[in-house]
Amino acid sequence: MRMALPVLPYRNPETLGHIEEIPEILKKENVRKPLIITDSNLSALGAADHLKRVLRQAKVDFAFYDGAFPNPTTKLAGQTTRYYTENQCDGLIAYGGGSPMDLAKAVGVCLARPGKPLEKMAGILKVRRKLPLLIAIPTTAGTGSETTLAAVLVNEEDRHKFSINDFPLIPRYAVLDAETIHTLPPGIASTTGLDALTHAVEAYIGRCTTRGTRADAEKAVALIFANLDKAVRHESREAEAAMLQASHYAGRAFTRSYVGYVHALSHSLSGKYNLPHGWTNAVLLPIVLKRYGSAAWKKLARLAACAGIGKPGDSEETLAKALIAAIEEKNRAYGIPDYIEKIREEDIPSLARYAHREANPLYPVPVLWDAKELEEIYRDVSKNE
Ligand SMILES: [Fe+2]
CATH class of the missing domain: 3.40.50.1970 (Rossmann fold)
Known part of the structure; x- marks a missing residue:
């Protein structure tokens, strides 16, 4: 199916x-x-x-x-x-x-x-x-x-x-x-923009893409890196219009090509603790991308090029890591932490079970993890280091 x-x-x-x-x-x-x-x-x-x-x-x-x-x-x-x-x-x-x-x-x-x-x-x-x-x-x-x-x-x-x-x-x-x-508070403009970025990235690095969804995801990533900061600060109407378009492209990509573990882990969390969807995705995105490791480098490298990151001749590994670092940089700039305080140790097994049930076998993720591995990610994300 x-x-x-x-x-x-x-x-x-x-x-x-x-x-x-x-x-x-x-x-x-x-x-x-x-x-x-x-x-x-x-x-x-x-x-x-x-x-x-x-x-x-x-x-x-x-x-x-x-x-x-x-x-x-x-x-x-x-x-x-x-x-x-x-x-x-x-x-x-x-x-x-x-x-x-x-x-x-x-x-x-x-x-x-x-x-x-x-x-x-x-x-x-x-x-x-x-x-x-x-x-x-x-x-x-x-x-x-x-x-x-x-x-x-x-x-x-x-x-x-x-x-x-x-x-x-x-x-x-x-x-x-x-x-x-035009009047969106910066905290909402940034986290929802990063939700759109998550849609584009997860759809693109999954194993269920079409030429159309790859093109939509690439356009979305290019538009988001070029316009998100300006749209968050409401510096230009063009940037705001571009972000609406980017979100639409990313939506078209993920509704056909699915999302991945960022969304599965995030849905479980925001349901349990009533956290905003874009915010939990933003925290989880770089963490999950790093964990995918070399399996996602090739596609992340292509997206880095769309985002205008890196230089000709850079290896796929260098480009992929530079893209993840650029996402972390955005999170820092928008005041998004790299951990989620609300996660309680006793909740982790059920959070992971739900996330696992949502993702497998439906999401065409680059690397398959079982519920135990998802528990580890929740444990990592719950720590302020
Ligand atoms: Fe989302």
Whole structure:
């Protein structure tokens, strides 16, 4: 199945450059009353006001739900679905980072498969029904969730994080409007940008790539190294637009070619301790890349060249290590530590078990590790040295 996935008929969402184009799309798709899903932080900042204004001006009726929170749960998905039906909505607009998108996809799944528990659809190709129209507006660059077939959720009962992966979850439209990321706090701009970098790197060094996903990952890495610092400091609108594009390319790459152990280890951690996804990935990325050792050098060397790192004649080993060092340098510059204090020794075996179950055999990682080796990584990451 894993080997077949890159050649399955993926579709890309149709991309729009401006929020102002949404009323026209709703009309075209015969959606009368969409539900906007966002989170309370964005809502408090008035971030979705522009979207609401655009809809009101076009006389589009809509409902508004700002209850999304990081690591959305199955219970929240149920509540939001009830809100959708009570308000007689007929389409979804996800506005935000990964959490509102995951939640909107989960609501779409609940509507498509009423009565079937979400955790029963964990894994791949278990939804198999059409979802209502979903328009995704990313406000971070980012998760790439506006182009992926995955919804990541936390089971309310046991805090286990799982993902539902199926083609109907790919949003029909993605609005890449750089205005939406212009006011991102630096801490979020940097960690979400490093999440996008992790998508591109993990997809690229895995053993399940296509020419298309390699090209997308290379473009993403080049754009991220050229623009992330400027976008974090909001120095240029071009850099912000480039980061949205980079995140989109990285999303296209990993939804077809998968991620690797960074994401598996990270999902387990952020589910257990409620840590932000981009932040845990950023901490883990250089640590995992070093552990892959020579198996990943060749591909990392190519990505180093895309990032403009190294010089002609450098060996693959030198280039790969220079890329990892450049990632560590970025982490330091953004104040991201090289350890995670919250990890408790007694939790490590179950964290590793979940990470192992997520990664194997689905993720086409460059080096295969068992749960015991994943425990060692958690132990390394828990130490402040
Ligand atoms: Fe991610």
